[in-house]
Amino acid sequence: MLKKNAETIVSIRDVHKSFGQLEVLKGVSLDVKKGEVICVIGPSGSGKSTLIRCINALNNIQGGEINVCGIDLTDPKLDKLELRKRVGMVFQQYNLFPHKTALENIIMAPTMVLKQDRAASEKRAFELMQKVRLEGKEHAYPGELSGGQQQRVAIARSLAMNPDVMLFDEVTAALDPETVKEVLVTIKDLAQEGMTCILVTHEMGFAREVADHIYFTDNGVIVEHGPPKTFFNKAKDPRTKEFLSQIL
Amino acid sequence: MYEPVQQGKILSGIWMTIILSFYCLILSVVIGIVGAFAQGSKNRFIRGFVQGYIQFFRNTPPYVQLLFFYFALGQFTPTFSPDGWLEVPIISNVGWAIISLSFFAGAFNVEIFRAGIEAVADSTKEAAESLGFSRFQTFRYVMFPLAIRVSLPSLNNNLINLVKTTTQAYGIAVPELLYQSVTIWNDYPSAQYPTMLLVFVVYILLVGVLVMSMNSWEKRLRIPGYGQ
Numbered sequence: 474m475l476k477k478n479a480e481t482i483v484s485i486r487d488v489h490k491s492f493g494q495l496e497v498l499k500g501v502s503l504d505v506k507k508g509e510v511i512c513v514i515g516p517s518g519s520g521k522s523t524l525i526r527c528i529n530a531l532n533n534i535q536g537g538e539i540n541v542c543g544i545d546l547t548d549p550k551l552d553k554l555e556l557r558k559r560v561g562m563v564f565q566q567y568n569l570f571p572h573k574t575a576l577e578n579i580i581m582a583p584t585m586v587l588k589q590d591r592a593a594s595e596k597r598a599f600e601l602m603q604k605v606r607l608e609g610k611e612h613a614y615p616g617e618l619s620g621g622q623q624q625r626v627a628i629a630r631s632l633a634m635n636p637d638v639m640l641f642d643e644v645t646a647a648l649d650p651e652t653v654k655e656v657l658v659t660i661k662d663l664a665q666e667g668m669t670c671i672l673v674t675h676e677m678g679f680a681r682e683v684a685d686h687i688y689f690t691d692n693g694v695i696v697e698h699g700p701p702k703t704f705f706n707k708a709k710d711p712r713t714k715e716f717l718s719q720i721l
Numbered sequence: 722m723y724e725p726v727q728q729g730k731i732l733s734g735i736w737m738t739i740i741l742s743f744y745c746l747i748l749s750v751v752i753g754i755v756g757a758f759a760q761g762s763k764n765r766f767i768r769g770f771v772q773g774y775i776q777f778f779r780n781t782p783p784y785v786q787l788l789f790f791y792f793a794l795g796q797f798t799p800t801f802s803p804d805g806w807l808e809v810p811i812i813s814n815v816g817w818a819i820i821s822l823s824f825f826a827g828a829f830n831v832e833i834f835r836a837g838i839e840a841v842a843d844s845t846k847e848a849a850e851s852l853g854f855s856r857f858q859t860f861r862y863v864m865f866p867l868a869i870r871v872s873l874p875s876l877n878n879n880l881i882n883l884v885k886t887t888t889q890a891y892g893i894a895v896p897e898l899l900y901q902s903v904t905i906w907n908d909y910p911s912a913q914y915p916t917m918l919l920v921f922v923v924y925i926l927l928v929g930v931l932v933m934s935m936n937s938w939e940k941r942l943r944i945p946g947y948g949q
Contacts, residue, residue: 566844582852585862615947630852
């Protein structure tokens with residue numbers, strides 16, 4: 474995992490975000506290099522999902538700077554389309570389009586947003602379904618698939634846009650334990666192929682195994698961060714220690 | 722009643738009712754869709770305009786709307802002259818009936834579709850956004866197709882009401898079924914009750930056909946593994 478010299482692809486500087494009176498992010502900074510896998514962990518309500526949603530402008534920020542693939546997200550004339558071509562996002566509740574088959578879910582964005590040829594998009598969609606180990610399920614509707622299968626279709630759907638960064642927002646939190654693994658394996662494959670991934674997760678084992686860098690958030694700030702080995706074994710901050718002791 | 726002239730009146734009345742209903746159904750649904758889309762606009766004035774439209778047409782009696790459209794607005798419509806003598810307004814009374822009733826039912830349809838759209842999870846919309854869909858694409862390919870499935874039962878109700886409300890076009894002399902029937906029983910008082918009975922039967926059949934086609938549409942829209 475030689476990523477020392479890689480370019481920074483996501484740069485977050487002193488980001489502040491409030492929902493009404495409630496300040497959710499109180500000055501968060503982090504950098505992600507190309508090909509890196511970042512895990513953001515922390516208790517519920519600590520702002521980790523909000524942070525990841527800021528990266529593709531689903532939430533807008535009130536202070537600080539975010540730069541993704543050279544796109545300045547604080548620019549009032551932000552081209553959201555350009556941003557979303559670069560950043561793929563997978564959600565906790567999969568959010569597939571229930572009235573479309575798995576295949577249609579995957580080809581919608583490439584044909585409608587990227588204006589790709591339908592035949593080419595379909596060919597790619599079949600490849601992606603194979604990649605997420607769901608060959609044969611192309612014509613199933615989301616309602617006919619298990620949670621884990623739906624989540625893998627959602628990953629394929631994001632990949633079809635050829636993003637530079639993938640965001641995963643607690644993607645295994647709604648799954649039953651047996652299907653968690655199949656989704657994690659898919660993400661691990663991606664990470665090993667060099668996809669830049671930012672994950673919000675509660676899967677500590679997975680974070681330890683796959684992440685290059687772990688960030689621990691609590692109460693709107695990053696309390697501690699480091700490579701998994703140091704983070705899990707030599708946490709310094711009392712809050713991190715307490716959190717880890719409850720989870721591990 | 723079985724006399725050819727009366728029979729002709731009834732048949733042409735039924736036909737006019739069908740025509741009125743058909744155009745009003747289509748137009749009011751189109752108005753509903755456009756209105757529901759415009760309600761999601763970022764522009765405050767567009768939203769305000771849709772809201773004003775809904776409040777006006779939903780909160781006033783359709784009969785008064787009909788009279789207003791025909792008599793008040795009808796005065797200002799341009800006319801044309803086919804033979805140099807006559808002055809024929811470009812919108813006939815049938816045209817005004819279609820416009821007025823469509824706007825009336827359309828106001829309800831906007832609200833019906835809005836409720837359907839609100840029933841679609843926000844997260845589904847976010848998924849579409851995060852894939853780079855435009856607001857129109859999100860509405861056209863994701864929100865509306867899901868909303869319509871939720872909306873169908875209430876849409877069904879409103880459209881049934883609309884078909885029955887077409888009888889009010891009688892008020893501006895649109896020769897639909899009720900109008901024709903009244904001319905019959907004015908000429909033949911003894912035919913009054915049987916004609917009324919006939920009108921009931923025709924409406925039961927017309928609405929029955931509508932309900933059946935709506936139900937089969939609902940079945941066709943059913944998504945495997947979704948909902949029940």
